[in-house]
Amino acid sequence: MWETNTLVNLLGIKYPIIQAGMAGGATTPELVAAVSNAGGLGTLGAGYLSPHAIREAVREIRRLTDKPFAVNLMVTEPASADRDAIDKMQGILKRFEKDLGEPFSFENLSLDPQPFEEQLEIVLDEKVPVFSFTFGIPKPFWLEKLKANGTVIIGTATNVQEGLALERAGVNAIVAQGSEAGGHRGTFFKNAENEGIGTMALIPQMVDRVKLPVIASGGIMDGRGVVASLALGAAGVQMGTAFLTSEESGIHPVYKEAIRKARDDQTVMTKAFSGKKARGIENQYIRVMRDFEADILPYPIQNALTKPLRNAAKKHGNKEYMSLWAGQAASLSQNAPAKQIVENVVRDVERVLGILSAMHASSHLPKA
Ligand SMILES: Cc1cc2nc3c(=O)[nH]c(=O)nc-3n(C[C@H](O)[C@H](O)[C@H](O)COP(=O)(O)O)c2cc1C
Numbered sequence: 001m002w003e004t005n006t007l008v009n010l011l012g013i014k015y016p017i018i019q020a021g022m023a024g025g026a027t028t029p030e031l032v033a034a035v036s037n038a039g040g041l042g043t044l045g046a047g048y049l050s051p052h053a054i055r056e057a058v059r060e061i062r063r064l065t066d067k068p069f070a071v072n073l074m075v076t077e078p079a080s081a082d083r084d085a086i087d088k089m090q091g092i093l094k095r096f097e098k099d100l101g102e103p104f105s106f107e108n109l110s111l112d113p114q115p116f117e118e119q120l121e122i123v124l125d126e127k128v129p130v131f132s133f134t135f136g137i138p139k140p141f142w143l144e145k146l147k148a149n150g151t152v153i154i155g156t157a158t159n160v161q162e163g164l165a166l167e168r169a170g171v172n173a174i175v176a177q178g179s180e181a182g183g184h185r186g187t188f189f190k191n192a193e194n195e196g197i198g199t200m201a202l203i204p205q206m207v208d209r210v211k212l213p214v215i216a217s218g219g220i221m222d223g224r225g226v227v228a229s230l231a232l233g234a235a236g237v238q239m240g241t242a243f244l245t246s247e248e249s250g251i252h253p254v255y256k257e258a259i260r261k262a263r264d265d266q267t268v269m270t271k272a273f274s275g276k277k278a279r280g281i282e283n284q285y286i287r288v289m290r291d292f293e294a295d296i297l298p299y300p301i302q303n304a305l306t307k308p309l310r311n312a313a314k315k316h317g318n319k320e321y322m323s324l325w326a327g328q329a330a331s332l333s334q335n336a337p338a339k340q341i342v343e344n345v346v347r348d349v350e351r352v353l354g355i356l357s358a359m360h361a362s363s364h365l366p367k368a
Pocket of ligand 1: 021022023024026045072073074134156177180181184217218219239240241242325326327328329
């Protein structure tokens with residue numbers, strides 16, 4: 001049985017299919033619970049949520065499912081930038097007020113990220129079954145506390161060195177995020193020479209070097225992607241974009257439509273929205289900001305500064321100024337309830353495996 005392995009046993013789920021934690025509003029409690037109820041692992045993308053909001057969402061998820069689920073956080077430190085650089089970026093962003101039809105206010109805007117350790121306190125306090133993270137590794141103190149709490153821990157790596165560091169830190173499984181992936185790169189090794197290793201190349205190299213279960217992520221949308229990941233040695237998959245277009249996803253309808261219509265060549269990597277490399281569908285904002293690359297501030301300051309612009313874009317349903325995070329295989333997305341997406345993927349895995357075994361039976365190739 002393809003679905004029975006160490007990962008499903010570790011997580012207490014039926015299928016090795018994880019819905020990615022996606023900060024920014026996509027992963028509603030309804031989405032998380034629907035995926036978990038369908039036998040996958042739903043994940044709350046809690047990176048941008050206040051500790052209080054995380055507690056509320058976790059309680060809501062528990063009202064909707066009694067199955068395991070995950071909370072995902074970003075290991076983020078506050079950054080600094082000098083006042084002139086901040087003023088300059090605000091001036092650049094103000095150019096877009098005209099297109100959006102309203103002025104932006106930068107007053108009362110916090111440039112600091114949500115307090116990571118206070119967010120983690122909630123994960124501990126609520127005894128969340130699975131905790132996943134990206135952008136770094138939490139301090140040993142926190143990982144020990146989570147383990148003592150019985151929480152399964154999943155870290156994100158974009159190269160083998162990061163995978164080995166996560167293994168040494170004591171996580172239970174590793175998401176190997178290929179460069180096809182939608183959203184932010186999880187890269188945290190400052191000396192990584194290339195942040196863009198593709199899923200196909202990354203998974204087998206990671207599997208060969210780490211002992212932990214590897215979860216393939218990036219560009220996986222259907223049974224073909226799942227079977228390919230298993231063939232490369234992964235124990236399961238983490239899918240993000242595939243669930244953005246689900247009925248329960250909290251993203252703007254215009255964003256959903258952009259994903260459904262995206263072509264294979266329309267996503268790009270950009271720092272323009274957040275100050276950190278992320279993959280999304282190219283739009284006017286990304287194109288204009290190429291002239292201001294040197295002025296883009298570090299994450300999470302740039303992210304905070306573009307919030308008024310992104311909020312105005314949402315208000316007016318203007319996709320040219322929204323961060324349309326999506327993976328390279330966005331066009332394979334389905335507009336359906338999350339339960340159906342999980343069921344379709346599972347059925348498709350079985351279809352593909354059937355075809356592959358029939359190919360083997362009728363193959364003229366000599367046995368290895
Ligand atoms: C809208 C969006 C937001 C994301 N936010 C997060 C996040 O908060 N934490 C995280 O670990 N990964 C995040 N990711 C990355 C996913 O975990 C995953 O690596 C990616 O979605 C896989 O590629 P795919 O979108 O092609 O399936 C995000 C991805 C998207 C598309």
